[in-house]
Amino acid sequence: MALTAALTVLALSGLAHAVPLEKGVQPHDFGQDLAPLLSGAKPAPLCFPSLGFVMPAVPPSDNTNWWCDPATEYAFVGFSYEVTACQSRAQLQKEFSDIRNHFQSRYVRLYGACDRKGFYDDIVEAAWNNELGVHALIWFGFDGDDLWIGRRDTLLAALHSNPKAKFVTRVLQFGSEPLFDNVLPHAQLAQQVLAAKKNLSSLHIPVTVSELAYGYQERGGAQDVLDAIDSINIHMLPFFSQNASTSDQAWPLVQQDLQWYIAHGNGKKMYFDENGWPSVTSEGVQPNSPDAVADIPNEQGYYTLLDQHCEDLKNVVGGGIGWFAHIYSDDQEPGYGIYNEQGKMKFPFAPRTHC
Numbered sequence: 001m002a003l004t005a006a007l008t009v010l011a012l013s014g015l016a017h018a019v020p021l022e023k024g025v026q027p028h029d030f031g032q033d034l035a036p037l038l039s040g041a042k043p044a045p046l047c048f049p050s051l052g053f054v055m056p057a058v059p060p061s062d063n064t065n066w067w068c069d070p071a072t073e074y075a076f077v078g079f080s081y082e083v084t085a086c087q088s089r090a091q092l093q094k095e096f097s098d099i100r101n102h103f104q105s106r107y108v109r110l111y112g113a114c115d116r117k118g119f120y121d122d123i124v125e126a127a128w129n130n131e132l133g134v135h136a137l138i139w140f141g142f143d144g145d146d147l148w149i150g151r152r153d154t155l156l157a158a159l160h161s162n163p164k165a166k167f168v169t170r171v172l173q174f175g176s177e178p179l180f181d182n183v184l185p186h187a188q189l190a191q192q193v194l195a196a197k198k199n200l201s202s203l204h205i206p207v208t209v210s211e212l213a214y215g216y217q218e219r220g221g222a223q224d225v226l227d228a229i230d231s232i233n234i235h236m237l238p239f240f241s242q243n244a245s246t247s248d249q250a251w252p253l254v255q256q257d258l259q260w261y262i263a264h265g266n267g268k269k270m271y272f273d274e275n276g277w278p279s280v281t282s283e284g285v286q287p288n289s290p291d292a293v294a295d296i297p298n299e300q301g302y303y304t305l306l307d308q309h310c311e312d313l314k315n316v317v318g319g320g321i322g323w324f325a326h327i328y329s330d331d332q333e334p335g336y337g338i339y340n341e342q343g344k345m346k347f348p349f350a351p352r353t354h355c
């Protein structure tokens, strides 16, 4: 599990010194590929996937003037959703409907991998039917093998062949944590990002890497990767900090990683895409602080904390932080679910989507 990896080493990330907050001093920069898209972005609710957007019966002729301007998207945006179970079309439809309609989500961030033929077409269909944008994922796994190369090619091909894919795929992620897991030297990862951007340029689909601050920091900052990606998809998992205690005390831990990204991210749009606090520890989920508390009130408390800091997160350079809850169900990652394994909500969850 990504979290497994995150554990021991996040301890060290607590040692990295904080850099000064440089809110708002840098220009917005969504990457050249996105510039034409943004120049004509319509306001909510006329842009996809804003709340209240009315889906057309068929996709428009192209995806320019389709997406909402990322600089207007912040607060809770949706869920991380693990696909390793290879959910059926019917299950994807049901859960994406719940994600949109029950929780007012705008996006789903995929996690894990399903290698079933045509699986991404099922994701596209469920996303289109439920007005959700998708942060798609080239999954690297944790074994250091080369399976990701085939997954990359399959996903790139699906993005080109499925006519609806470019209307629901907001960004393509390389992940999870390829720097932290040292799957590729950072220069090669940057080259992969640039090649994928080139491959997807006619579709106007941007590319990112899903990673911990510590993943960059331990690779000398990997500025080449930060420069190559279009948006910054951040793993924010303060439970693993050496300074962790209860989630209501986690704001300085969040700020420490966020400030690093602000200092090095050149004003790009940022998401907390793997973002949460566990309700139980498990083999792969062990704290690095003796004071860290894993229980349901602290899982809930972390999201309450983000809600309380809605304005602070909105004011971050790039148009504010859009955050995902990691993860939809305990079936997908033990202890991190909003739902438990019986399909019951573990606590009331209705985070703000604007402030």
Ligand SMILES: *[C@@H]1O[C@H](CO)[C@@H](O)[C@H](O)[C@H]1NC(C)=O
Binding pocket: 152, 153, 154, 156, 157, 160, 198, 199, 200
């Ligand atoms: C993009 O990559 C896929 C998978 O490798 C390939 O089949 C396709 O031809 C590429 N398309 C472009 C435009 O580079």
Ligand SMILES: *[C@@H]1O[C@H](CO)[C@@H](O)[C@H](O)[C@H]1NC(C)=O
Binding pocket: 014, 243, 252, 253, 256
């Ligand atoms: C973490 O704890 C150390 C030691 O008490 C302290 O020096 C440091 O400022 C703390 N960092 C954060 C982000 O709270």
